[in-house]
Amino acid sequence: MTDADLNSLLTIALTAAFADGAKHDAERLRMRELAARLAGDRIDLAELDRKVLLDKPPLAEIVRPLSTPELRRYAYELAVAVVDADGVHNEAEGLFLRDLALALGVPAEAAAKVVADADAIAAAPAAAVPGAPARAVEGKVVPDATALDQTILNASITNAALEILPESLASMAILPLQMRLVYRIGQAHGYELDQGHIKELLAVLGVGLTGQYLEQFGRKLLGGLLGSVLGGMGRAAGHQAASSGMSFATTWALGQLAKQYYGGGRTLDAAKLKSAFAPLVEQGQSLVQRYGGQIAERTKTIDVRNLPALIGRL
Numbered sequence: 001m002t003d004a005d006l007n008s009l010l011t012i013a014l015t016a017a018f019a020d021g022a023k024h025d026a027e028r029l030r031m032r033e034l035a036a037r038l039a040g041d042r043i044d045l046a047e048l049d050r051k052v053l054l055d056k057p058p059l060a061e062i063v064r065p066l067s068t069p070e071l072r073r074y075a076y077e078l079a080v081a082v083v084d085a086d087g088v089h090n091e092a093e094g095l096f097l098r099d100l101a102l103a104l105g106v107p108a109e110a111a112a113k114v115v116a117d118a119d120a121i122a123a124a125p126a127a128a129v130p131g132a133p134a135r136a137v138e139g140k141v142v143p144d145a146t147a148l149d150q151t152i153l154n155a156s157i158t159n160a161a162l163e164i165l166p167e168s169l170a171s172m173a174i175l176p177l178q179m180r181l182v183y184r185i186g187q188a189h190g191y192e193l194d195q196g197h198i199k200e201l202l203a204v205l206g207v208g209l210t211g212q213y214l215e216q217f218g219r220k221l222l223g224g225l226l227g228s229v230l231g232g233m234g235r236a237a238g239h240q241a242a243s244s245g246m247s248f249a250t251t252w253a254l255g256q257l258a259k260q261y262y263g264g265g266r267t268l269d270a271a272k273l274k275s276a277f278a279p280l281v282e283q284g285q286s287l288v289q290r291y292g293g294q295i296a297e298r299t300k301t302i303d304v305r306n307l308p309a310l311i312g313r314l
Contacts, residue, residue, distance in 0.1 A: 007065065015079075123308070180312075206274075251284075
């Protein structure tokens with residue numbers, strides 16, 4: 001992949017992030033951090049930022065360096081993932097995606113299918129959630145800690161497997177699965193949560209929304225996983241295994257922290273949540289090797305064509 005390709009993909013991702021007209025400073029800084037991690041000294045980030053926010057070049061100019069159909073298709077899928085990061089896209093974002101598909105030369109039918117699939121995944125966390133694991137103790141219904149731990153482990157294994165898969169939509173399912181996990185843990189402790197609350201919790205921990213999709217994109221790109229999609233890049237299996245492990249660890253830590261947070265009556269403030277999360281992520285990383293075989297097996301059973309159903313089963 002050339003520097004021009006990389007610059008084009010990052011410009012598309014950042015443009016998509018601000019397609020709704022909102023230029024949130026925190027999200028902007030987060031995107032810059034991720035772009036710096038991905039591009040290193042290959043890209044002038046100040047110039048990239050200025051171009052996206054001030055110059056606003058036409059999409060035809062932004063996408064011109066992408067010389068293969070595979071790169072152009074991936075660029076479109078990346079943009080769809082970014083605009084759907086905080087839920088099904090709005091009208092302004094839909095217009096942006098329409099114009100981007102035209103600029104990239106993605107056929108209308110194929111573009112519509114990507115959007116429909118992404119919207120279904122983005123909407124999946126709001127679907128009906130199965131009854132929370134609970135048991136009777138002295139006549140009272142209390143959360144079943146063992147069952148909750150199994151739910152957390154299952155979600156962690158699934159998200160690690162999703163990160164290994166090359167399809168862009170596979171990465172899109174990671175955040176909705178994490179949202180469903182938090183909802184189910186809150187439900188087990190007597191809290192009926194809305195998506196807004198869950199998104200705020202994830203944002204406090206630095207886990208959610210647009211930045212996570214770009215980070216997953218970066219991990220896959222740096223790990224060489226996109227070689228099977230873009231052709232000829234090769235695959236750094238060890239690096240991708242580490243990335244998959246991070247998805248496992250983050251999901252596991254999120255589940256364990258949610259147990260503490262809702263089990264304790266939601267008394268932890270943002271600072272305490274952040275300080276508790278980091279060591280849980282480290283603990284989750286220490287568990288990855290133990291479940292490596294199960295992660296590998298899970299990749300064989302995931303139907304990328306029906307990810308909303310996968311999310312709904314959690």
